[in-house]
Amino acid sequence: MRLSELSERGGASVATVKYYLREGLLPPGTPVTARQSEYGEEHVRRLRLVRALLTVGGMTIQQARDVLAVADDPAFGRHERIGIAQYMLGPQISPPDPADPERALWDEVFAEMRGLLTEMGWQVYDEAPALAALTRAVLTLRTLGYRGGADHIRRYADVMHPIAAEEYTVIEECPVLEEAMEAAVAYTVLYEPILLALRRLAHEDVSARLHRIPPPQETPLSSP
Amino acid sequence: MRLSELSERGGASVATVKYYLREGLLPPGTPVTARQSEYGEEHVRRLRLVRALLTVGGMTIQQARDVLAVADDPAFGRHERIGIAQYMLGPQISPPDPADPERALWDEVFAEMRGLLTEMGWQVYDEAPALAALTRAVLTLRTLGYRGGADHIRRYADVMHPIAAEEYTVIEECPVLEEAMEAAVAYTVLYEPILLALRRLAHEDVSARLHRIPPPQETPLSSP
Numbered sequence: 001m002r003l004s005e006l007s008e009r010g011g012a013s014v015a016t017v018k019y020y021l022r023e024g025l026l027p028p029g030t031p032v033t034a035r036q037s038e039y040g041e042e043h044v045r046r047l048r049l050v051r052a053l054l055t056v057g058g059m060t061i062q063q064a065r066d067v068l069a070v071a072d073d074p075a076f077g078r079h080e081r082i083g084i085a086q087y088m089l090g091p092q093i094s095p096p097d098p099a100d101p102e103r104a105l106w107d108e109v110f111a112e113m114r115g116l117l118t119e120m121g122w123q124v125y126d127e128a129p130a131l132a133a134l135t136r137a138v139l140t141l142r143t144l145g146y147r148g149g150a151d152h153i154r155r156y157a158d159v160m161h162p163i164a165a166e167e168y169t170v171i172e173e174c175p176v177l178e179e180a181m182e183a184a185v186a187y188t189v190l191y192e193p194i195l196l197a198l199r200r201l202a203h204e205d206v207s208a209r210l211h212r213i214p215p216p217q218e219t220p221l222s223s224p
Numbered sequence: 225m226r227l228s229e230l231s232e233r234g235g236a237s238v239a240t241v242k243y244y245l246r247e248g249l250l251p252p253g254t255p256v257t258a259r260q261s262e263y264g265e266e267h268v269r270r271l272r273l274v275r276a277l278l279t280v281g282g283m284t285i286q287q288a289r290d291v292l293a294v295a296d297d298p299a300f301g302r303h304e305r306i307g308i309a310q311y312m313l314g315p316q317i318s319p320p321d322p323a324d325p326e327r328a329l330w331d332e333v334f335a336e337m338r339g340l341l342t343e344m345g346w347q348v349y350d351e352a353p354a355l356a357a358l359t360r361a362v363l364t365l366r367t368l369g370y371r372g373g374a375d376h377i378r379r380y381a382d383v384m385h386p387i388a389a390e391e392y393t394v395i396e397e398c399p400v401l402e403e404a405m406e407a408a409v410a411y412t413v414l415y416e417p418i419l420l421a422l423r424r425l426a427h428e429d430v431s432a433r434l435h436r437i438p439p440p441q442e443t444p445l446s447s448p
Contacts, residue, residue: 011368056368079432079434079435079437083428083431086424086427122426122428123428123429123432124425124429125428125440130422130424130425130428133420133421134417136417137417137418137421141410141414141415141418144235144410145235146411146414147394148414153422155387156387156415156418156419157422160419160422160423161426161429161430163379163380163423163426164423164429168427168430168431170371172434184427186365186370188423188424188427190364190368190372191361193357194358194361194362194365194377194380195380195384195423196354196357196419197354197355197358197361198354198380198381199416199419200310200353200354201354201358202346202381202384202388203310203391203408203412204307204310204346204347204349205388206385206392207306208303208347209347210396211303213347215347216349
């Protein structure tokens with residue numbers, strides 16, 4: 001296919017596709033004339049993945065390059081390839097500097113969260129950005145004087161695991177690696193606001209029932 | 225108590241407390257001399273609530289004032305008072321302008337999500353900011369060509385409702401209104417990153433098991 005068709009099928013403008021080609025995020029096509037190249041299905045898949053990394057995932061060009069380098073390295077398996085795409089999604093949270101007075105508390109909370117994951121039998125690397133994000137969030141909660149014990153966190157973990165497992169089956173159903181990576185990024189990022197909005201709506205519903213707020217009246221015309 | 229004790233107990237600097245007093249976010253104390261006032265427990269609770277609205281909730285001074293106006297208005301009950309604090313939390317998402325070509329799609333997704341909530345028996349107002357946020361997130365998902373049907377959203381709703389109900393019991397255990405409002409804001413905001421981090425960690429665990437990644441080796445010294 002020509003560049004214009006690639007652009008249409010990958011959901012990116014011709015100018016954007018040319019930009020990705022120049023930046024090396026898309027491999028060059030096969031030249032057919034001095035001014036035209038031919039592109040294949042692998043270009044469509046790669047283009048869709050690049051779009052997901054940059055637009056949905058909010059990555060920089062360099063972060064996307066790093067993800068693609070792992071994807072193209074035969075030394076890595078599917079777990080690492082999909083994992084690097086998730087690891088490169090923000091927020092990237094670093095521990096406080098060792099000289100920072102907050103560091104001791106960080107180390108304590110990190111160890112506690114790490115211990116909780118081990119106790120639950122979750123197999124995650126110490127370097128997982130989400131473990132740093134969890135540590136920071138629990139640290140903030142406690143610094144402000146709110147309850148955030150491991151037992152409490154565990155209750156949330158127990159709820160999230162089955163749903164994450166269900167989500168993962170969708171990702172694993174993608175036979176081609178690039179499609180699986182794209183799905184992992186898209187589902188991770190795009191379902192986050194959905195999850196949070198539903199939690200807030202559920203709070204409203206629970207509160208309305210608890211306080212016996214009368215449901216909105218049907219107008220007589222809409223009654224059967 | 226004096227201003228310095230109020231500052232300490234409310235977790236805000238003396239300068240910040242004075243600023244809140246000037247902005248009318250804290251009611252004045254009872255004057256004891258020309259230069260000193262006496263503050264009570266109600267000031268500590270109000271100070272903690274104001275801090276939660278501004279610092280945790282990220283509200284503007286004007287938004288915090290609007291929340292406090294509802295809290296202090298005897299016409300409103302506990303459901304509305306806690307609700308306004310949640311409604312004022314970001315993100316505030318507006319529907320596209322009626323002239324925007326995206327508007328028809330927005331209206332369609334909004335009606336579908338509204339219908340889903342009604343079908344599930346959730347009692348929430350059409351004006352709930354989280355309903356607009358849910359609409360926007362589902363719209364984005366679909367515009368990018370990903371699956372996001374009502375059946376799929378419902379699965380997430382079924383998971384979030386029981387945990388939201390549990391969270392609400394903590395809020396309802398606060399006998400004083402201002403404490404309940406503070407807890408609602410703090411728990412809503414501070415647990416969001418915890419929930420999202422646990423979902424990503426669960427993804428990593430699910431993937432590791434699926435791909436039979438060997439768990440990290442124990443060093444011989446740490447073995448029994």
